Amino acid sequence: MKWNKYTIETTTAAEDYVSAMLMELGIQGVEIEDNIPLSKEDQAEMFIDFLPELPPDDGVGRVSFYLEDGQEDNTALLKQVRLALEELRAAVNVGSGKITSEQTEDLDWVNNWKQFFHSFSIDDIFIKPTWEPLAEEDKDKILIEIDPGVSFGTGKHETTQLCIRQLLKYIRGNAEYTPENRAPKVLDVGCGSGILSIVALKLGASAVVGTDLDPDCMTSTLENMEVNRLAPELGRFYVGNLIDDTALQEKVGTEEFDIVVANILADVIIPMAPVIPARLKKGGYFITSGIIDFKEQQVKDALLRAGFTIVEINRQGEWVNITARRDC
Numbered sequence: 387m388k389w390n391k392y393t394i395e396t397t398t399a400a401e402d403y404v405s406a407m408l409m410e411l412g413i414q415g416v417e418i419e420d421n422i423p424l425s426k427e428d429q430a431e432m433f434i435d436f437l438p439e440l441p442p443d444d445g446v447g448r449v450s451f452y453l454e455d456g457q458e459d460n461t462a463l464l465k466q467v468r469l470a471l472e473e474l475r476a477a478v479n480v481g482s483g484k485i486t487s488e489q490t491e492d493l494d495w496v497n498n499w500k501q502f503f504h505s506f507s508i509d510d511i512f513i514k515p516t517w518e519p520l521a522e523e524d525k526d527k528i529l530i531e532i533d534p535g536v537s538f539g540t541g542k543h544e545t546t547q548l549c550i551r552q553l554l555k556y557i558r559g560n561a562e563y564t565p566e567n568r569a570p571k572v573l574d575v576g577c578g579s580g581i582l583s584i585v586a587l588k589l590g591a592s593a594v595v596g597t598d599l600d601p602d603c604m605t606s607t608l609e610n611m612e613v614n615r616l617a618p619e620l621g622r623f624y625v626g627n628l629i630d631d632t633a634l635q636e637k638v639g640t641e642e643f644d645i646v647v648a649n650i651l652a653d654v655i656i657p658m659a660p661v662i663p664a665r666l667k668k669g670g671y672f673i674t675s676g677i678i679d680f681k682e683q684q685v686k687d688a689l690l691r692a693g694f695t696i697v698e699i700n701r702q703g704e705w706v707n708i709t710a711r712r713d714c
Contacts, residue, residue, distance in 0.1 A: 388454075388455040388489055388490070389452045389453065389454055389455055389489070389490050390452065390453050390454075390455050390460070390487055390488075390489055390490075391450055391451075391452050391487065391488050391489070391490050392450065392451055392452075392453065392464070392467075392485055392486070392487050393448050393449070393450040393485065393486050393487070393488075394448065394449045394450070394467075394471070394483065394484070394485050395446065395447075395448055395481060395482045395483070395484045395485075395486070396446075396447050396448070396449060396480050396481045396482075396483065397445055397446065397447055397478075397479050397480065397481040398420050398422055398443070398445055398446070398447040399445075399478060399479060400447070400474065400478045400479060400480045400481065401418050401420065401447040401449055403474055403477065403478050403480070404449045404471070404474065404480065405418065405449055407467075407470045407471070407474060408449070408451055408467065410470075411463065411466055411467060411470065412463075413451045413453075413463075415451070415452070416449055416450065416451050417449070417450040417451070418447060418448070418449055418450075419447070419448040419450070420443070420446065420447040420448070421442065421443040421444060421446075422443050423443075446481065447481075452490075455489065464485070467485070468483075468485065471483045503515050504518065505518055505521075505524070507524075507527065508547055508550050508551065508554075509551075509554055510527050510528055511527065511528045511530060511550065511554070511585065511588070512524045512527035512528065512529050512530065513530045513532060513581075514529070514530070514531055514532075515531070515532060515533060516531050516532065516533040516613055517533070528588050528589070529588075529614075530581065530584055530585060530588060530614065531610070531613045531614055532579055532581055532584075532610055532613075533579075533606070533609065533610060533613065544702040544703045544704075544705040545649050545675040545676045545677075545702075545705045545707075546581065546582070546649055546675070547702060548675045548700055548702050548705065548706075548707035549582055549647055549649045549673055549675045549707065550582070550585050551700070551707075552647070552673045552675075552700070552707060552709055553572075553582065553585055553586055553589060553645070553647065553673065554589065556570075556645055556671050556673065556709075557570060557572075557586060557589040557590055557591060557645070558589050558590065566669075567644050568590055569590050569591065569592040570586075570590075570591055570592065570643075570644030570645050571591065571592050571593050571594070571595075571642060571643050571644055571645075572586040572591045572593075572594045572595075572643060572644070572645045572646070572647060573594070573595050573596075573597075573638060573642075573643045573645070573646040573647070573665055574586070574594055574595070574596040574597075574647050574648075575596075575597055575628055575646060575647070575648040575650065575658070576597070576598055576599075576648055576649060576650040576654070577596030577597065577598045577603055577607055577623060578598060578603055578606070578607075578649075579603070579606045579607060579610055580596065580603075580606060580607030580608075580610045580611060580621075580623075581610070582647050582649060583596050583607065583611075583621055583623075584610060584611065584614050584616065586645070586647070587614075587616050587620055587621070588614070588616075591645075593620055593621065593622075594620065594621045594622075595621070595622045595623070595624075595638055595639070595642075595643075596621065596622075596623040596624070597623070597624050597625070597626060597628050597634065597638065598623075598625060599625070599626070599627060600625070601625050603623075603625075604623050604625060607621075607623050608623065624637055624638065628658060628661060629654075629657050629658050629661060635661060635664070635665075638665060639665065640664055640665065641664065641665070641666065641667050641668075642665065642667070643665050643666050643667065643670055644666075644667055644670050644671070645670060645671050645672075645673060646662055646665055646666055646670070646671070646672045646673070647673040647674075648662075648672070648673070648674050648675075648676070649674075649675045649676050650674075650676045651676045651677075651678075652676065652677045652678060652681035652682075652684060652685050653681075654676075655674050655676070655677065655685055655688065656684060656685060656688040657688075659685075659688040659689050659691070659692040659694070660691075660692045662692065662712075663692055663693055663694070663712050666712045667712075668712060668713070668714065669711065669712065669713070670711070670712050671697070671709055671710070671711050671712075672689070672694060672709070672710045672711070672712070673707070673709050674689075674707065674708045674709070674710070675705065675706070675707040675708075676705070677705065677706040677707070677708065678704055678705065678706070679701070679704045679705070679706055682699070682706045682708070685706075685708055686699075686708060689708065689710045693712070693713075693714065694710035694711060694712060694713075695710060695711045695712075695713050696708060696709075696710050697709045697710060697711050
């Protein structure tokens, strides 16, 4: 299917006005381009770890929308857009208001991103996409095969790597720590593609339970469990919000887990902190990540209020892992 992309040249001050005007005309979904840098708050909410290099902000914004090619009413709709732009001038500086167009085609967005996901190692764990062959030199490593599908979670993001390193330590152990329980039961909150659940099982966890808000994550997780030859009875996975869904909390279990891992944003970990102690056994660990550096103190405060003891803090780039323990 072909689409016509229409771009309105406006000012950054008028971007929201122009977007609202388009929605009032029945145009759903707009694209905004400008040179205004993302704030750290926006960066955290959008889960972007590398900010693009932008030229200086020149005050110019571009608001684009798409209309299916060949629709008879496109001409009339574009006339309405031009009239509405002129009406906006009375309220805000809309700039030139020039509208340009170009034609584009549907792309396979679900699969095109695969060119950016390649195999990599964390210690002796080797994580590879399902579509790449396994090289001979990697056959002696702990193999994790992942196809994220429509779910987040390839393992390459700093936050996921921070969690994997903590799972390595608190399940298998290292020079600094020897776990008492070498086959812990693990709760994976916000399981996504299931990568952390799979890592936990491959390291020796006896069982995992996972939760996520997105039903698609259940499909991705179960498919990845199968790809990694893990028996389905090793994991239970539920859709829902652990923060306020008491029925889900009961399904997940009370004082059942040796480890809870949550690779989610700080703004989710903070309200979640009070419900996690009840999920953990005494002496159990809460491994958190997805925390942008400037929200580290807020998460620490929330964990302390919930009765946790902060055990360690690790950083990778601008991202933070906080591992805490339930002592009572």
